[in-house]
Amino acid sequence: xxxxxxxxxxxxxxxxxxxxxxxxxxxxxxxxxxxxxxxxxxxxxxxxxxxxxxxxxxxxxxxxxxxxxxxxxxxxxxxxxxxxxxxxxxxxxxxxxxxxxxxxxxxxxxxxxxxxxxxxxxxxxxxxxxxxxxxxxxxxxxxxxxxxxxxxxxxxxxxxxxxxxxxxxxxxxxxxxxxxxxxxxxxxxxxxxxxxxxxxxxxxxxxxxxxxxxxxxxxxxxxxxxxxxxxxxxxxxxxxxxxxxxxxxxx
Amino acid sequence: xxxxxxxxxxxxxxxxxxxxxxxxxxxxxxxxxxxxxxxxxxxxxxxxxxxxxxxxxxxxxxxxxxxxxxxxxxxxxxxxxxxxxxxxxxxxxxxxxxxxxxxxxxxxxxxxxxxxxxxxxxxxxxxxxxxxxxxxxxxxxxxxxxxxxxxxxxxxxxxxxxxxxxxxxxxxxxxxxxxxxxxxxxxxxxxxxxxxxxxxxxxxxxxxxxxxxxxxxxxxxxxxxxxxxxxxxxxxxxxxxxxxxxxxxxx
DNA sequence: GAGTATTTGTTCGTATGTATG
DNA sequence: TCATACATACGAACAAATACT
Numbered sequence: 001x002x003x004x005x006x007x008x009x010x011x012x013x014x015x016x017x018x019x020x021x022x023x024x025x026x027x028x029x030x031x032x033x034x035x036x037x038x039x040x041x042x043x044x045x046x047x048x049x050x051x052x053x054x055x056x057x058x059x060x061x062x063x064x065x066x067x068x069x070x071x072x073x074x075x076x077x078x079x080x081x082x083x084x085x086x087x088x089x090x091x092x093x094x095x096x097x098x099x100x101x102x103x104x105x106x107x108x109x110x111x112x113x114x115x116x117x118x119x120x121x122x123x124x125x126x127x128x129x130x131x132x133x134x135x136x137x138x139x140x141x142x143x144x145x146x147x148x149x150x151x152x153x154x155x156x157x158x159x160x161x162x163x164x165x166x167x168x169x170x171x172x173x174x175x176x177x178x179x180x181x182x183x184x185x186x187x188x189x190x191x192x193x194x195x196x197x198x199x200x201x202x203x204x205x206x207x208x209x210x211x212x213x214x215x216x217x218x219x220x221x222x223x224x225x226x227x228x229x230x231x232x233x234x235x236x237x238x239x240x241x242x243x244x245x246x247x248x249x250x251x
Numbered sequence: 252x253x254x255x256x257x258x259x260x261x262x263x264x265x266x267x268x269x270x271x272x273x274x275x276x277x278x279x280x281x282x283x284x285x286x287x288x289x290x291x292x293x294x295x296x297x298x299x300x301x302x303x304x305x306x307x308x309x310x311x312x313x314x315x316x317x318x319x320x321x322x323x324x325x326x327x328x329x330x331x332x333x334x335x336x337x338x339x340x341x342x343x344x345x346x347x348x349x350x351x352x353x354x355x356x357x358x359x360x361x362x363x364x365x366x367x368x369x370x371x372x373x374x375x376x377x378x379x380x381x382x383x384x385x386x387x388x389x390x391x392x393x394x395x396x397x398x399x400x401x402x403x404x405x406x407x408x409x410x411x412x413x414x415x416x417x418x419x420x421x422x423x424x425x426x427x428x429x430x431x432x433x434x435x436x437x438x439x440x441x442x443x444x445x446x447x448x449x450x451x452x453x454x455x456x457x458x459x460x461x462x463x464x465x466x467x468x469x470x471x472x473x474x475x476x477x478x479x480x481x482x483x484x485x486x487x488x489x490x491x492x493x494x495x496x497x498x499x500x501x502x
Numbered sequence: 503g504a505g506t507a508t509t510t511g512t513t514c515g516t517a518t519g520t521a522t523g
Numbered sequence: 524t525c526a527t528a529c530a531t532a533c534g535a536a537c538a539a540a541t542a543c544t
Contacts, residue, residue: 016275016316016520017450018531021267025450032447034375044509055533060510065267076510077541087447094500195496196283196338197448197466199276215448215466245446247498249345267531269520306522 020061023052027066028241031082040082042072069210071241087244088146092219096190097177098144106146111174114141114153114207116167118160128222129159129230136160140167143207150208151243156234163231176232188231193221195245200237208239215240271312274303278317279492282333291333293323320461322492338495339397343470347441348428349395356397362425365392365404365458367418369411379473380410380481387411391418394458401459402494407485414482427483439482444472446496451488459490466491 027042036042045063049056063080066072074080088105102109121129121137129137137157144152156176158166162183169179180188200214210216216237223232238245278293287293296314300307314331317323325331339356349360372380372388380388388408395403407427409417413434420430431439451465461467467488474483489496 016269016272018267018269018519020531022450024267026452029449032449046509057534058532061531063510074510075541076539077508079509079541089445092498092500096500190500192500193498194340195446195468195498197468197491198280198283199273199466215450217446217448240448247343247444247446249343249347249441249443269530271520308523309521312520 018061019054020058020065023048023054023059023062024065026052027062028071031071032087032241036082041079042082044079069214069241088151088242089244089246090151090238091246091248092190092193092221093248094189096193096221098175102146102151108147109145111142111144113167113171113174114143116140116170121157125157125233128233129157131159138163138166140170142170149242150239152236152238153204153207154234154236156232158232159230180231185225185231188223188225191222191224191228191230193219195219197240200239204237204239208237210239217243217245219245270305271309271316274299274305274310274313275316277303278313279322282322283338283492287333292330293333295330339402339493340495340497341402341489342497342499343441343444343472344499345440347444347472349426359398360396362393362395364418364422364425365394367391367422372408376408376484379484380408382410389414389417391421393421400493401490403487403489404455404458405485405487407483409483410481431482436476436482439474439476442473442475442479442481444470446470448491451490455488455490459488461490468494468496470496 030036045056045059048059052059063072063074067074070083072080073083088102090102116139118136118138120134121131123133125137126133126135138160140156142154143150166179166183169182170176173179196218197215198218200210200216204210204216217240219236221234222230224230281287296307296310300310303310314323314325318325321334323331324334367390369387369389371385372382374384376388377384377386389411391407393405394401417430417434420433421427424430424433447469448466449469451461451467455461455467468491470487472485473481475481
């Protein structure tokens with residue numbers, strides 16, 4: 001069966017990744033690139049099948065997966081439509097804050113505190129936060145949503161000594177900025193951010209409502225107070241099909 | 252590490268991605284996170300099989316795939332070893348330049364010009380470059396390598412009118428900075444960068460030597476001259492298991 | 503309203519790939 | 524290496540809802 005003389009578009013059978021999943025990914029990407037017109041209707045299954053050089057069943061499997069994810073919605077006799085075209089744009093700058101950054105892209109922002117605990121810092125973490133090896137830190141696990149859609153999942157670490165009670169403060173205010181303020185820190189800045197990407201772990205799928213095999217953008221970031229003393233290290237995992245990271249390099 | 256406590260297992264049997272490929276991706280990620288000790292030796296197959304809750308055959312398939320990619324090297328009787336531990340870190344700032352940024356992380360940098368042509372700008376591209384709709388642009392497709400390893404693949408667009416001959420200049424110098432200089436533009440700055448992630452397309456796999464199903468980090472960037480006039484729009488696709496994007500938010 | 507084309511939804515069967523023991 | 528169970532992909536229908544003339 002594998003004589004896949006890739007017709008119009010180029011798609012090759014790949015070891016280990018099902019054809020329907022590759023097609024789902026390409027459709028998802030086409031949506032992100034605004035390759036479909038404004039009606040939000042994607043080409044009919046027969047046309048996609050021909051374009052990708054696969055059977056219609058295979059396209060249907062891809063569309064079914066995207067429908068389960070809430071990306072597409074099919075209507076018998078009418079066609080298949082994109083549910084939401086735009087990615088949320090998450091800006092990174094010296095003054096990065098979560099909900100402020102997303103600004104007017106959604107009407108409602110909220111989040112959950114999944115878990116919090118105090119633990120000894122690993123060697124790497126202690127170094128990043130400028131603490132002595134084994135110093136205690138408070139870890140806070142959160143999920144952020146915009147208009148009810150989960151966008152990201154974060155693990156944050158704060159020095160215990162300076163920010164005792166930060167998890168309660170966060171729980172009360174649902175905002176790191178506000179929690180810091182409650183504890184006497186009135187301003188902080190983003191020092192550095194590293195961005196990588198990887199497949200979603202089972203935890204990500206659960207917390208973000210992703211279909212397994214989805215991609216997450218991972219931002220590892222360090223915030224400091226105005227004197228340059230580290231106050232927070234965070235690993236944030238964004239659903240890559242919902243969020244774009246945006247960097248303005250202004251002078 | 253990281254207190255992530257997925258208790259040893261945490262592998263979901265997902266539709267569309269073969270188990271051995273998921274395991275290969277997790278091993279790749281563990282390497283990126285430095286979860287293996289400095290000897291570079293990964294746990295024996297039986298242990299990995301037990302940890303992931305799969306048959307040893309399946310782990311072997313994953314290790315075989317990573318060995319084909321050059322990520323692992325198995326030695327009979329000794330074990331399986333990581334070939335290169337570190338990700339290359341690609342910094343983004345107002346003065347982003349490709350090889351300067353990678354600096355001392357590799358000994359040899361080079362690249363190929365895959366293809367170049369002149370074409371009319373799409374509506375979106377014209378807007379981004381501040382051109383009239385349908386103005387002509389020069390597109391340049393390149394691949395960049397560090398120490399012989401392909402890191403990224405770029406499509407760049409330059410306004411034809413201002414930068415006629417840029418592809419020849421780039422071909423001669425192998426550097427955008429030098430090519431600009433040849434054409435009389437002595438300095439330029441990075442205005443904006445958008446980062447997303449997606450599965451590698453067949454073209455990426457070919458150009459970057461990726462195994463299918465791999466992930467690419469996609470940076471869409473705009474460079475301007477010192478007067479703020481756009482001079483280059485580029486889409487760069489990085490192999491996510493080789494490169495990390497790094498953002499310093501200095502004042 | 504009738505008739506036709508278009509589009510998604512469903513059911514067979516068959517061959518190959520993946521994972522286990 | 525072999526045998527078994529399940530997922531993936533193909534092909535050829537046909538059914539049902541919608542859109543257009």
